[in-house]
Amino acid sequence: MAFNLASLAEKFNPEGKAGKVLLVLNAAGMLFAAASNTFAAAADKNTSAEDKKFLVPAGIFTGVVNIALYYKMTQKIIDRLKDVANKQVQNLSNEELLQKATQVAKAKINKAEKGIFNTGLFKKSADMVQSMKDTLLTKEGIATPFAIEEFSKKIPEGASVMGAFIGAVIGCSIITPIVRDISAYFVQRKMEKRNPDFKELPHKPYFDPAHIESRRYGNIRRQPLSMKNYMAFTNNKLKV
Amino acid sequence: MKINSVQQQNFKGKILDNAGKFIINHPVETAALAGSSVIAQKIVMSGSEAVIGPVIDLGIGQAITKATKEKDGRTKQSSKIQAIRTFSQSVGGTIVGVVIRAICIGAMTFGCMKAGSKAGEALANVLNPEKLSDTAQKYQYAEKMSAWGKALGGGLATMVMMVTNFIVDAPFINYINKSVTNICSKKPNAQTNQNKENNAKEAK
Numbered sequence: 001m002a003f004n005l006a007s008l009a010e011k012f013n014p015e016g017k018a019g020k021v022l023l024v025l026n027a028a029g030m031l032f033a034a035a036s037n038t039f040a041a042a043a044d045k046n047t048s049a050e051d052k053k054f055l056v057p058a059g060i061f062t063g064v065v066n067i068a069l070y071y072k073m074t075q076k077i078i079d080r081l082k083d084v085a086n087k088q089v090q091n092l093s094n095e096e097l098l099q100k101a102t103q104v105a106k107a108k109i110n111k112a113e114k115g116i117f118n119t120g121l122f123k124k125s126a127d128m129v130q131s132m133k134d135t136l137l138t139k140e141g142i143a144t145p146f147a148i149e150e151f152s153k154k155i156p157e158g159a160s161v162m163g164a165f166i167g168a169v170i171g172c173s174i175i176t177p178i179v180r181d182i183s184a185y186f187v188q189r190k191m192e193k194r195n196p197d198f199k200e201l202p203h204k205p206y207f208d209p210a211h212i213e214s215r216r217y218g219n220i221r222r223q224p225l226s227m228k229n230y231m232a233f234t235n236n237k238l239k240v
Numbered sequence: 241m242k243i244n245s246v247q248q249q250n251f252k253g254k255i256l257d258n259a260g261k262f263i264i265n266h267p268v269e270t271a272a273l274a275g276s277s278v279i280a281q282k283i284v285m286s287g288s289e290a291v292i293g294p295v296i297d298l299g300i301g302q303a304i305t306k307a308t309k310e311k312d313g314r315t316k317q318s319s320k321i322q323a324i325r326t327f328s329q330s331v332g333g334t335i336v337g338v339v340i341r342a343i344c345i346g347a348m349t350f351g352c353m354k355a356g357s358k359a360g361e362a363l364a365n366v367l368n369p370e371k372l373s374d375t376a377q378k379y380q381y382a383e384k385m386s387a388w389g390k391a392l393g394g395g396l397a398t399m400v401m402m403v404t405n406f407i408v409d410a411p412f413i414n415y416i417n418k419s420v421t422n423i424c425s426k427k428p429n430a431q432t433n434q435n436k437e438n439n440a441k442e443a444k
Binding site (some may be wrong): 002008009010012013018021025026028029032034036080081084085086088089092100103104107108111127128131132134135137152154155157158159161162164165168169172173174177220 | 387
């Protein structure tokens with residue numbers, strides 16, 4: 001058991017993998033949100049079995065495509081930025097490396113001592129500050145070998161976090177609405193085929209939350225899950 | 241086609257070169273980013289969504305209205321409603337999400353700090369296989385446990401939010417949505433009322 005735990009811990013050790021941790025946790029959050037939306041559609045008593053036959057697969061498809069696109073894209077951005085940062089660190093001369101590592105170590109100690117932006121917020125205890133000084137700086141005030149090694153690891157890690165942020169912004173603000181709208185468009189067309197009397201106008205196929213009047217917008221979940229409020233259902237996505 | 245692919249590669253190469261230069265010229269900021277948790281990611285992600293999302297919604301509404309030469313302006317109106325909804329979701333989701341993440345990460349980091357220092361125990365061996373001392377190597381120990389706390393706390397927060405999404409987020413987002421909708425709908429009404437009053441005075 002101990003051996004298994006140790007090997008698991010080695011495999012999932014989050015040290016130095018901040019970008020990857022952020023990516024995986026965000027994707028997990030998106031997965032749970034999509035799953036709960038789809039489950040809500042499947043469990044809704046007001047939805048007919050016929051409607052569920054395409055609403056549920058559409059929900060699963062939208063979730064899978066959305067998460068897969070976000071994950072692949074962000075992973076690529078993280079890897080690229082990490083590689084670039086690694087190369088930049090490797091290209092530094094010894095003097096530059098020492099200078100930059102010292103700069104980072106001093107900034108870190110200053111932040112621990114005086115808090116964020118010297119405001120005193122989140123400042124560390126005197127013991128911790130002393131431990132940081134002993135670990136990161138020599139008596140002459142330059143970076144120790146440990147601080148240099150930490151610098152060489154933290155720069156690529158910081159770059160990977162930057163990549164995770166960029167991916168999250170693009171994924172959440174651009175990919176998600178596009179995938180959601182396209183998916184809703186195909187659901188709409190399917191609904192129109194099934195029900196020729198459907199009164200939605202063809203030029204407003206996927207962008208029509210107005211059929212829920214604004215004063216009733218807060219009570220969407222009380223409405224039966226039909227095509228009339230499908231868009232509101234997708235737009236009412238849970239945030240994780 | 242070949243020229244295009246070469247141009248694309250050059251373009252990508254230039255972007256990456258500039259990114260590399262930016263990273264190495266801002267070592268303090270980049271190193272500080274390495275300590276980020278899902279809290280920072282949530283703020284960045286939802287903050288950008290609160291700004292970009294409504295613009296995209298309004299843009300789509302405008303584009304459809306123009307493309308279809310719609311006269312009743314129904315789509316334009318619906319895009320406004322959706323923009324408010326997107327903004328409310330971003331703001332409400334961020335506030336609740338950040339609070340829950342902070343609590344979970346704080347609790348898990350505290351737990352790891354306590355558990356990692358117990359020599360000989362299975363969990364301590366997992367979290368702290370190098371057997372760093374929490375007194376002699378205080379800084380290294382805290383960094384290690386903080387990394388574990390952020391990862392495990394982020395995971396715990398994801399689980400917790402499966403519940404809080406329903407019981408906290410949904411009513412809170414609806415409340416914000418209602419408030420913002422009221423604010424947005426009051427202004428034009430107030431203006432039109434004033435205009436009516438002015439017109440009435442002029443008529444008299």
